Amino acid sequence: MRKEIKDFDNGQDAVAHILESAKRAGATSADALYVWTEEENVTVRKGTLEKIQASQSQGLGIRVFVGQSQSSISTRDLSKSHIDALVERAVAMARQTAADPFAGLPDNLEQPTIDSADLFPEETEFPTRESLFDRARVAEDAALAFDPRVTNSEGADCARSHARIVFGNTLGFLSGYHKRSYSLSCSVIASEGDAMERDYWYVVGPLWNVTQKPESVGARSAKRAVSRLHARRIPTCSLPVLFDPETARSLIGHFTGAISGSALYRNASYLKDREGTPVMSEKMTLREDPFIPGGLGSRPFDGEGLPTKPKTIVQRGILSTYLFDSYSARKLRRHSTGNAVRSLSDGPGVGISNLIVEPGEKTPEEMMAGLTDGLLVTELIGFGVNTVTGDYSRGAFGYRIKNGQISHPVSEITLAGNLDDLYRGIVEIGSDLEIRSSINTPSLLVEGLRISGE
Secondary structure, eight states: OOOOOOBOOSHHHHHHHHHHHHHHTTOSEEEEEEEEEEEEEEEEETTEEEEEEEEEEEEEEEEEEETTEEEEEEESOOBHHHHHHHHHHHHHHHHTSOOOTTOSSOSSOOOOSSOHHHHSOOOSOOOOHHHHHHHHHHHHHHHHHHOTTEEEEEEEEEEEEEEEEEEEETTSOEEEEEEEEEEEEEEEEEEETTEEEEEEEEEEESSGGGGSOHHHHHHHHHHHHHHTTTOBOOOSEEEEEEEOHHHHHHHHHHHHHHTBHHHHHTTOOTTTTOTTSBOSOTTOOEEEOTTSTTOTTOOSBOTTSOBOOOEEEEETTEEOOOBOOHHHHHHTTOOOOSOEEOOSSSOOEEOOSOEEEOOOSBOHHHHHHTOSEEEEEEEEEEEEEOTTTOEEEEEEEEEEEETTEEEEEEEEEEEEEEHHHHHHTEEEEBSOOOOOSSEEOOOEEEEEEEEEOO
16 A cells, blocks of 8 residues: 655655656646755855854656656645646646657666766765855955955855756656865955955855865955956957966866757757767867766766766767757757756756866966967956857956066957867967866967957
8 A cells, every 4th residue: 555645854755756747647647856955144244243154955847748748836835635636737738738759768768877876976074154254264364464455355255055857757857966065255345546446355165164264265255356456458359368277167168068969959059960079179189077076067867867978079079979858869860968957947958067178387487488479368357259150259367478478467358260260279278277167277378369459
């Protein structure tokens, strides 16, 4: 006799019940995603506790199919009666939706190739709220003491988060994993005369010890802010441009959008029909590694329950593969690459896990040393990128390089070009790779970009 469940406080039980309920309601197939999160963030400003934000939430995303007609629905109410009613409504909605010949669950059930316990290190030290406050306060104190030109603070934040993800479908897949994350950031204002600038720095990682040097976070934010003072414009010109890791990450992010299956079947990518051809400098190798322990993009399975796998996306400048979920793969007569991502309120789309640009051997200082005249970019502003045509135009802040050294800060400029030329024009790759995001890249030196200034 089946045990009656009144409420759900366990994601695995809730997902399993949804799948059973969907079949009873007439769905031919279904999947469900459960996400539970707990977060706490402490903000300190001028040594005083300014704000505490704490939250805990859980939710369910439900997708049902009646034949090849589908509907999606989400809720944060995990009571059994509400879920049963919601599933009934989702099935009714699917029956009124036009059939899509490419819709459906993955073609085959595959189990993850890695244990989630190997991906996410167990925390041994759980910070108290007081510990969050102390780390933020020390970071801000270090920033304010760094230089007398640091005159104000926008605050320092220390945060922790814990997430539990469970996914299942009627193919028989049901699995989940935990993720933790800690971060520390500081933002300050520097001023001298009429000049005033702000900047920040941060660290993030899966274990609390990533925040164990708050003084260095504060000092780096202050150094960045002070170095921006008295920025000036430069004449319009073409120069070699060195993108630091933060801005290089944005640059590579545009590439990931252009190689997604959804962009390809919509004819919305300048890289369509370019697989197996040069799309970047031969110095560039990009790989995806969803198995980095504690990586922000690490996961044992994708948003459809398919196993994630390491893959090389660009090999010495040659595009090795596009990225697909099941839907875009069917549209293009391909196979899923395990790159489905989804949220509670939407069905799957195409995304990435941990994308990594293979580092080179030169430090940023060594890369600058070879430039008689150039530009170091540390901030990109606005969004003027068209992945259909490859046209690229972004506002920027940076530093003029003269004879291998930083000469002065530069503001109110625009970088312009085409992504195809830009990626092919990468002539040096730095050694300064850090795993800090789902996209990770060292500094990148581009041979020449048009810079619009005065």
